[in-house]
Amino acid sequence: MPDLNPAEGGRAPSFSVTAHDGTTVTLDQFAGKKHIVLFFFPKADTPG
């Protein structure tokens, strides 16, 4: 998959990913409803 490096002002790439609760989360499900704060982090087991 090419590294698209999306930019400010551009469209977010669509996605469909499994969440920790087993549900599937997609970009489309929030369309017209919610803003999204999507943060990436390196590792789930970071100490608090």
Place this chain on the structure above:
Amino acid sequence: MEACGFRDAISQIQDLGAVVLGASVDDVKAQRMFAEKFDVPFKLLCDTEKTLSKAFGVLSPNGTSGRSTYLIDSGGVIRKIWPRVSPAGHPAEVVKALRAL
């Protein structure tokens, strides 16, 4: 820690019409343990196939997701990117950016 910062700011963020999604390349089991340990009140995405991290251009050479945040508006447009996040104070700047939308 960043997820805890967003946890503590969640009501402010929700009041501004936004959802929070955390993402890393960890699997469901690791994310679930993490979510339970820290009472994370939002979804943690399991990007085990790294498609999400690649699509957003944040996959590090070591195969994990680089610390970065995207603010996407309800129209699907990226309004703000924080490419190298230092966790302290970050949720506050995200709240500020949401207010400015």
